[in-house]
Amino acid sequence: MNQLVRCTHCDEIFLKTPFDQWPEYDSFSNRPPESFRSIERDDFQDFLKNHRGHRLEELQIIDDSFVSEKAYSEPVKISYFKATNGKKTFVIKRFREKINESLRYQLIAGNYALKCIGIEIQSKEIRRQLNVEFKTNPFQQNQIDAFLELFQHIAKNIDIEKLERIPEESSNSLNIYYKMDDTSLIYLLRNCRNIFKGQEYLNFEEFIHRHNDNGVLLLKAIYKIQITEMAKSKKRVIAQQIRSEKRKVAAKGQP
Ligand SMILES: [Zn+2]
Numbered sequence: 001m002n003q004l005v006r007c008t009h010c011d012e013i014f015l016k017t018p019f020d021q022w023p024e025y026d027s028f029s030n031r032p033p034e035s036f037r038s039i040e041r042d043d044f045q046d047f048l049k050n051h052r053g054h055r056l057e058e059l060q061i062i063d064d065s066f067v068s069e070k071a072y073s074e075p076v077k078i079s080y081f082k083a084t085n086g087k088k089t090f091v092i093k094r095f096r097e098k099i100n101e102s103l104r105y106q107l108i109a110g111n112y113a114l115k116c117i118g119i120e121i122q123s124k125e126i127r128r129q130l131n132v133e134f135k136t137n138p139f140q141q142n143q144i145d146a147f148l149e150l151f152q153h154i155a156k157n158i159d160i161e162k163l164e165r166i167p168e169e170s171s172n173s174l175n176i177y178y179k180m181d182d183t184s185l186i187y188l189l190r191n192c193r194n195i196f197k198g199q200e201y202l203n204f205e206e207f208i209h210r211h212n213d214n215g216v217l218l219l220k221a222i223y224k225i226q227i228t229e230m231a232k233s234k235k236r237v238i239a240q241q242i243r244s245e246k247r248k249v250a251a252k253g254q255p
Pocket of ligand 1: 008010054
């Protein structure tokens, strides 16, 4: 069980994992295996030593608050998540600079939000799917290009706030998939009549309906992490100002 601990005095964070109690084995290739050294490693003991006499509290990690700038599988990256002591919510930055470093945790004075920076269509996946489904009677390349251009145009002008989010397993917390709204779908189908004729149109319309809800026609919104408001440093600045004002007043009061 992972346990997140905060020192209320220093505002430092430690994530206690089962790994902290595991001994670390250090092998030397030029020595026989029986001389493996076992190093007792207990990072949490170090944390306790550094914060002796300080009040420590346990924080609960808030579900689904985790965001990261890169894919989950990427080892070197910065991530953020939120945790609470029951009264106050904290924002925690998790990072490492090199692959062989252990993860570090830091309290952030401020907050983060996700900001949509663009909506993409899944062009590559759409082409691939069309190739698979219409192997024997393929559409012409210029028809597919025209469709992708039309779809791209619709995606560019769509209001992401009004779309239904598809809770799909994404490998990256900054890529979120959405289903096109009905108005956009009708507009898309109507304009497809200019690209495809007769039976071709009917085939393509079926293709669109097959993949609109949960397939290659989902729109991919790209988000970025926006760090906002450094509330704590502001407070510090105000505290400093008050101190200097007090000094000024005290100086004036002297003869
Ligand atoms: Zn401390």
